[in-house]
Amino acid sequence: MAYPSPGAVPASPRSSNEGSDDEDDGEAMINVQRAELVRGHRPVVVSEVPVYVALEDRDGRRFEDKGSCKWVKYRWMRGPRIQPCFYHPHKMSTIRDVAKTWRHYCSRECFLRGWHTLPQHSWNPKPEENEAEDPIAQWTEVGNSRQYSPTQNDIERPLRLDIIPLTKSGKEAKGKMTITTGTVIPTPKEARMRQMISNGGTFNAEWLQKQFKVFNWNILADLYATENVYPYCEKWALSWNWRKHLIIKEVKSMGADIITLQEVQKDAFDEWFKPELAADGYDGLFQQKKRDPIFHRGKYTSEGCATFWRVSRFKRVEKAIFDYDRLSQQEVAHHVRDQKQEEKVNQRLSKGNIALAVILEDRHMKNRHGAGHQLCVVNTHILCDPAAADVKLWQSHLLIKSIQTTTRGNMPTLVCGDFNSTPDSAVYDYFRRGQVRENHEDLKKDPCGLIRQLTLQHNVALATAYETCTMKEASAIM
Known part of the structure; x- marks a missing residue:
């Protein structure tokens, strides 16, 4: 059948x-x-x-x-x-053996496997004639x-x-x-709760009153969740209508005071994240990447970074957008004098990536003048191309310069995002140590000769959350 x-x-x-x-x-x-x-x-x-x-x-x-x-x-x-396939319970059967095993199978291969190798004690009993289904x-x-x-x-x-x-x-x-x-398949079991790592402190009411929780996540835009990229994943599991429920459940379960997300589509922000998180007491901002919208699911859309904060804890003071393409053009003009070379460099650096900076005022922590302490929260998505280490480092350089200009060095800063870089990369060295060693492997990949002209040093004291809590850096991607 x-x-x-x-x-x-x-x-x-x-x-x-x-x-x-x-x-x-x-x-x-x-x-x-x-x-x-x-x-x-x-x-x-x-x-x-x-x-x-x-x-x-x-x-x-x-x-x-x-x-x-x-x-x-x-x-x-x-x-x-x-019935589902006997060998693959997550797959719908397309064939039923009505002569021997009376089992259901998803393919000819499974049917032949069952016919030749399935032991008799695993067969289904032959149905009575009056049990025949229409x-x-x-x-x-x-x-x-x-x-x-x-x-x-x-x-x-x-x-x-x-x-x-x-x-x-x-x-x-x-x-x-x-x-x-x-x-129809049942709802898959949810992932187990993550083990959270905390940094020091005595867990009493006074200490907890001063703390706030930050949550960062690249949620994978529906634009990129395709069967070609993820052929090992079931189609239904890639569906945004399925993933969005699990994502918002995970985000809310963290109870964070500040949430930074990457690869958020504009329609997903407006129709899903903003109203869902507003119901839980959050306000938020979205900034799309500087790329042409993509026609997807019957309409044009784009993706970018979204930052949310709990309004009972923080209030927004101001925001700033760091447009890496525009900043690149301004800086390249100072380093490259030849017009053709300038066009070539700008073409390589123009990838549409951005950073969203939001300055928040703490409603709980006050300074001696009675005003709330201010905090700059930066949310960015560095280029993911593994063959463009020079572009990643360039964007990191622009990010640090923009942070220095925005905060003027007198404001605590959280730099969140997807940096698409590992702890052995030049990007990590630049963020964490303020410089990149001259013989770093990533510096050898500089097709436009631009990185060599930069002074890759800064005095912004940055520490990673993972290393601060565990006293050692993770070996996985940042």
Whole structure:
């Protein structure tokens, strides 16, 4: 026995409950042009099934419907139970052995493996004749809106979404389209709580009153969470509609006073992180990278850095944006006199990376004048290209200069971000020790000859959080 593959298909031209013979009601107000799952075929319990629906009105205008169009009807159906593969429980079976093992398998290879090697004590008993199932008849309506989040009752069952155009009088018209998903899987177990490392102090009320917690995380933008980059990961696990719930749960569980995130998409900030964290008492700012927006999921979007702070502890004083491309052009003009060489250097350095600096005032800790102590929180994402060590070091140099200009050396500073650098890199040496040794391997990769012209020294006293707490640096990526 083989099961049909998930996908979107138009319905037959006519059915008993579609359309109308009345001259005024027979024509649909809109046409369903396209309907598909946004990613993958495995719905997950509690996570909204991501679908894309494109409609066309009578004037020929095409648009994505997110559930607000009154001329279309949605109907979610739950299908018959389809057992998972015997060898791969996370995969939906497509084949059932109905002659020997009576087991379910996800592929021909698994079927042959079961047929030839599965011991008899692992076979399923042969069902009685009156237990035969009719999978076509076992579809039950479970929802009537565009959005649907599977429940426990949907596990191991496929879902089907019917998109039905309506006439002016609200009757069902011709042109229905359907989407069939893979079987629903249960919510995976959450990761165990991380073991937190603290730095000194006596854990009493007075000491705790002076402390604040900082949380930093590159959350991986949906733009980059593709099957090509992560072929070993199930499609449903890469879906933003799934990941965003786990991410916000992790962020909130930390109870941080300051949160710095990288690779946050503009739409994710506006529609998810800002309202979700505002409900927990946070305010926040977002700054996108200086790159052209990318067309993704039916719209143009971009990603960047987002910084949040607990309003009961801090209030925002001011912000600053460090645009590495603009700062590079200004500094390159002082070092390079040849116009062609200047264009070449700027082309190599212009990567669109930025840093977001926010100056916060502490509502708890006051100075002798009664005003709150101020703190500069910098959030950045250094270039990730492993073949561009010179660009990473250049951006680090610009970051330090910008911090010195912003704080004037008289303000505590937190430098958070994804530096895409290991403790043996020139970037780490520059941040941590204020200089880079002349024979460092990274300095040999300078195709434009620019790094050699820089004085790679600074007097900003920086310490890493990990080394401060453990007395030694981590061997993993910063």
